[in-house]
Amino acid sequence: DTAVSQTPKYLVTQMGNDKSIKCEQNLGHDTMYWYKQDSKKFLKIMFSYNNKELIINETVPNRFSPKSPDKAHLNLHINSLELGDSAVYFCASSLLAGQETQYFGPGTRLLVL
Amino acid sequence: DQQVKQNSPSLSVQEGRISILNCDYTNSMFDYFLWYKKYPAEGPTFLISISSIKDKNEDGRFTVFLNKSAKHLSLHIVPSQPGDSAVYFCAAGVSGNTPLVFGKGTRLSVIA
Numbered sequence A: 001d002t003a004v005s006q007t008p009k010y011l012v013t014q015m016g017n018d019k020s021i022k023c024e025q026n027l028g029h030d031t032m033y034w035y036k037q038d039s040k041k042f043l044k045i046m047f048s049y050n051n052k053e054l055i056i057n058e059t060v061p062n063r064f065s066p067k068s069p070d071k072a073h074l075n076l077h078i079n080s081l082e083l084g085d086s087a088v089y090f091c092a093s094s095l096l097a098g099q100e101t102q103y104f105g106p107g108t109r110l111l112v113l
Numbered sequence B: 001d002q003q004v005k006q007n008s009p010s011l012s013v014q015e016g017r018i019s020i021l022n023c024d025y026t027n028s029m030f031d032y033f034l035w036y037k038k039y040p041a042e043g044p045t046f047l048i049s050i051s052s053i054k055d056k057n058e059d060g061r062f063t064v065f066l067n068k069s070a071k072h073l074s075l076h077i078v079p080s081q082p083g084d085s086a087v088y089f090c091a092a093g094v095s096g097n098t099p100l101v102f103g104k105g106t107r108l109s110v111i112a
Helices: none
Strands: A004-007 A010-013 A019-025 A031-037 A043-050 A053-057 A064-070 A073-078 A087-094 A108-112 B010-014 B019-025 B032-038 B045-051 B056-059 B062-067 B072-077 B086-093 B106-111
Touching: A004 A087, A010 A019, A019 A031, A019 A087, A019 A108, A031 A073, A043 A064, A043 A073, A053 A064, A073 A087, B010 B019, B019 B032, B019 B086, B019 B106, B032 B062, B045 B056, B045 B062, B045 B072, B072 B086
Parallel strands: A010 A108, B010 B106
Antiparallel strands: A004 A019, A019 A073, A031 A043, A031 A087, A043 A053, A064 A073, A087 A108, B019 B072, B032 B045, B032 B086, B056 B062, B062 B072, B086 B106
16 A cells, blocks of 8 residues: 555656646645755755645746645646656655654656757 | 755665665654655655654664754664665655755665
């Protein structure tokens, strides 16, 4: 039983397209996150939602728009994809915001051509 | 500006010996620290954590040591097993609604 799942696992697309990545957690957690792991291998927080409310929004282009229809889901929509968006995107969740262990999904490997 | 640094990109250890992975941080506000383990094509999985009020936390073969004055933490794995071969990420955070900051990771190879 997958705790944090993401779809799709791989995504290859052309520059300028719009794409979405979906994330679902079945852990009953209140907080969900999106991270980006770039070519330099750093894992960087992009967004955090607590009970469907945005609580962290790091310096991310506004082409990236997270949407949380309920606290078990946090989707990431990306408009006008650019080459530099190529990365692995990880979704994560934690019971609460703050000092809590985060559980990660398997990642979505996005390649923009 | 890297607030969390893992200066060794890779480490090779013989099976049965001790693996020591190091992590340095610059932000003195960090009050909890975590280690994650990542296999290829999978997400990071939580391994062990430590709060700044402690200097050691042990869980089976894994022990994390925290030296606040040196702003340094380390993960000890003993005895190392081939299944421990993975990338290990150090992460640090400040209590409250602040994001975790991750290091770049150290790739551990345990040789049989």
